[in-house]
Every structure is written in structure tokens, then in C-alpha cells.
Amino acid sequence: MRRFLIFLLLVTCVFQLRASDDKTVNHDSEESFDPTDLIMHHISDSHVWHVVSWGEGEHQKHIEIPLPIILFEEGKLHLFLYSRFDHDTNIAESKGSYFLYYHGKIYNTDSSGKIEIDPEGHIINSKPIDFSLTRNVWSMWISVVLIIWIFLSVAKKYNGELVKPRGIQSLFEPIILFVKEDIVDMQIGKEKGAKYAPYLLTVFFFIWVNNLIGLVPFFPGGSNFTGNISVTLVLALTTFFITNLNGSKSYWKHTLTAPGVPFFVKVLLVPVEVIGLFTKPFALMIRLLANITAGHIIILSLISLIFILKTVYISPVSILLTMVMFMLELLVAVLQAYIFTLLSALFIGMAVTDEEH
Numbered sequence: 001m002r003r004f005l006i007f008l009l010l011v012t013c014v015f016q017l018r019a020s021d022d023k024t025v026n027h028d029s030e031e032s033f034d035p036t037d038l039i040m041h042h043i044s045d046s047h048v049w050h051v052v053s054w055g056e057g058e059h060q061k062h063i064e065i066p067l068p069i070i071l072f073e074e075g076k077l078h079l080f081l082y083s084r085f086d087h088d089t090n091i092a093e094s095k096g097s098y099f100l101y102y103h104g105k106i107y108n109t110d111s112s113g114k115i116e117i118d119p120e121g122h123i124i125n126s127k128p129i130d131f132s133l134t135r136n137v138w139s140m141w142i143s144v145v146l147i148i149w150i151f152l153s154v155a156k157k158y159n160g161e162l163v164k165p166r167g168i169q170s171l172f173e174p175i176i177l178f179v180k181e182d183i184v185d186m187q188i189g190k191e192k193g194a195k196y197a198p199y200l201l202t203v204f205f206f207i208w209v210n211n212l213i214g215l216v217p218f219f220p221g222g223s224n225f226t227g228n229i230s231v232t233l234v235l236a237l238t239t240f241f242i243t244n245l246n247g248s249k250s251y252w253k254h255t256l257t258a259p260g261v262p263f264f265v266k267v268l269l270v271p272v273e274v275i276g277l278f279t280k281p282f283a284l285m286i287r288l289l290a291n292i293t294a295g296h297i298i299i300l301s302l303i304s305l306i307f308i309l310k311t312v313y314i315s316p317v318s319i320l321l322t323m324v325m326f327m328l329e330l331l332v333a334v335l336q337a338y339i340f341t342l343l344s345a346l347f348i349g350m351a352v353t354d355e356e357h
Contacts, residue, residue, distance in 0.1 A: 035304040043224040043296050044104055046135045047082040051219045065219075067135065073097060073108065073128035089113050099128065106130055136231070139223035143209045150205065179204050179341060187345035192352050196345070199242065203235060204341040211292060211333035215326065226336075227293035229285070236281035239344040244277065247351040280347055284340060291336050295329045 049065040066083035069092075078094040082101075085092040090101040091113045100109040107125035109115070116124045150172055157169040165173050184193040184200050210225045225231055253259060255277070258269045302322045306315050 033304075033307050035301060035308060038304065039297055039300045042222070042300055043227060043293060045224075045228060046104065047101070047132055049135050049138065049219060050222075067138065068133045069106070070131040070133065071099065071106065071128040072131065078128070100125070106132075135223050136225045136228055139210065139213055139220070139225045140231075142220060143206065143213055143225075146209055147202070147205050176201060183338075183342050183345050187342070188349040188352065192349075193345075196242070196348055199238075200341050200345055203238075203344065204337050207235070207288070207340055208334050208337035211336060212330075214292065214296070215329055215333065224293065224296055226288060227296060229289050232285040232289045235288070235340070236285035239284060239347060240277075240281040243280075243344075243347045243351045246348070248354060250354060251351045280343075284343060288336055288340055291332060295325070295332055299325050299329070 047067050047069060049067060051063040051065065053060060053062045055061050066081040069078070069080050069082055069084070071078040071094075074097075076095050076097065078097065078099075080092065080094055084094070085099075085101045091109065091111070092099050092101070093111075098109050098111055098113070100107045100113050100115065102115070102123070105127070107115070107123065107127055109125060114125075118124050150168070153168045154172050154176065157166060158173075164170075179201050180193075180197055183204075184197045187193075188196060207226055213221050214224055214226065216222060247255075255273045256270060258266045258273065261269060299322055302318050302325060305318045306312070
């Protein structure tokens, strides 16, 4: 059964690459295949959720779920589905205003779809304020529902007595205890760790579940949620604020005054410590972003070898390497959740520790 599921994932991934949106890849000519555009199309966020495609060229058909577009422009709220954008011109009209969908972004335009470009080649059309519910947003809500279901199911089966775990409890209770005892308690301490355990447990499962959803190459998976810099930035900033808002007096004393060292050393040490306040969350942000995005790019690149070399004989090697990468990505999915949680707990523990400890 496991081998069949892996095979199904790989076949679906190949099929989706072959039947990608013709706005990104033109299949009328094999010479036009560009893996860079295709990969960027798949790892970027989108206002439409692709389900399946079939056919070639002009006869290509798609089943897609258009997502809500929510724009605020000149005091007007525009609410419509992505499907309102014309397939050929990528222009949508709403309440007398025209919007152009261009390379994943929405610009103000006129009825002809005019694009203004500066001498450096940058688009200078104004943009409306965009509150659209993209694929990453919906993927996030799916993960939130799954996490709430997991926590509530485990809590419901726990009645305070030492009984043998059953069902879903037997799967997730050891993981919850591992995060609580081996990460939170070890890095922060049992007494103070109880205050931060809910956040650290939530961030561990939030990253892990979204990483796993991103590895599913068919609907409703396939989103590169934790490979989005906006997501990793918010997670890192949350750890940053929790760490520094709860910092003890001794933490700030050692950071800002560096007691016990000569003055000429303080001149160098204090700026380094202050800069370290910001480099720590920056490292959290980049580490998660880079590892998750790199995994998606490698898998798509390996599959693309079949179409780059234009021979079926490379497919066994390509699929074998892709299977290996899928297995590694399953490990990376939980490993990155563990590392982010561990470092967050470490930073919090360093901030809340009393001076005598």
C-alpha cells in the first residue's frame, strides 16, 4: 500500500508538470519548455487552485477552483472570483475599475490592459490594496482545522488517569510529550516552560502539518506555504516578541551593559549583543524558508529532466531520485519543525532565565 501511494504521488506530480497552465508553458513546441518558469509557477502563491488538466495546446482543459479576490481601491471594496479575469487578456472589471493580473500580482489598469514600464523595466502601474484569499491562505486554514482536530481528539481521550493511549492519542501523545519534555522543559525549565508550551507546541505542529501538506502534489495539497517568506517572517517575529517582551532584568542587563568585562570590550560586545537580538529571528526565518523551498525545487527539477532531455529512458532515473527526495522531504518536514521549535525554546529560555541560573 505504501509503495502504491508513493507511485501515485509521483505519477500525479509528472502529470501536473506535463499539463501545467499553458500561460506558463507552451506545449505546442517541445523546444519552448522552460523548467525555471514552470518551477517558479509551482512554488509561488496563486489566486486559483489547480485540480487537474488534460489535453494538449488549444485543446487543453483545466479543472480549477477560482479563489476570492478582495481589493480595496479609491474607497471601493472589490469582491469577486479569480475567474472574472479574462483568460486571454487577464483583465477584470469591477465597479467601473479595471484590474490586470500579471505574474501573480494585480495592478490598476484601463480597459485595454495598459502596462506602464520605467526605463529599468519595472512596472509602475499602481496597485490596489490586496486582501485576496490565495492558495496559501486556504492551505493555512486547512492546516489549522487539522491541528485543532488533532488537539481536541487527543484531549478528549485524556481523562487524567494513567491509561494506555488509544487511537489517535497513541500516535500524537508521544510527540506532544517529546516537545513538552525534551524541548520546552529542557530549554526553559519545567516551571517557566509551562507558560510557553502552548505556543511552542502550536508552532511545531503548525510547521510540520503545513510541510506535509506541501508535499502532496495534488489538490488540496501542493502549496509552498512554509516556503513563503511572509509566513516564516511572521513566525520568526512571533518568537522575537515573545522572547524580548518576557526577557528578565538580568537578560537585558547582560545584553545592554555586559557586566564583568573591561570597558574596551563592552564597546565591541554590546553592539554585537544588540545585533544578535535581530539576527536570531532572521536566521529562523531564512532557515525554514530556504530548506522547504529547496526541497520543492529539487523535486520539480528532477521530474523536469524527463522533458529537458526529451527521452523516456531518463524517466526511471528521474523517478527513482524523486522517490529518494520525497523520503528525505518527509524527514525534512518534521526536522525543520523540530529545529524551529528547539531554537525558539532556546532563545526564550536564555531570555527568561534568572541571573543566578
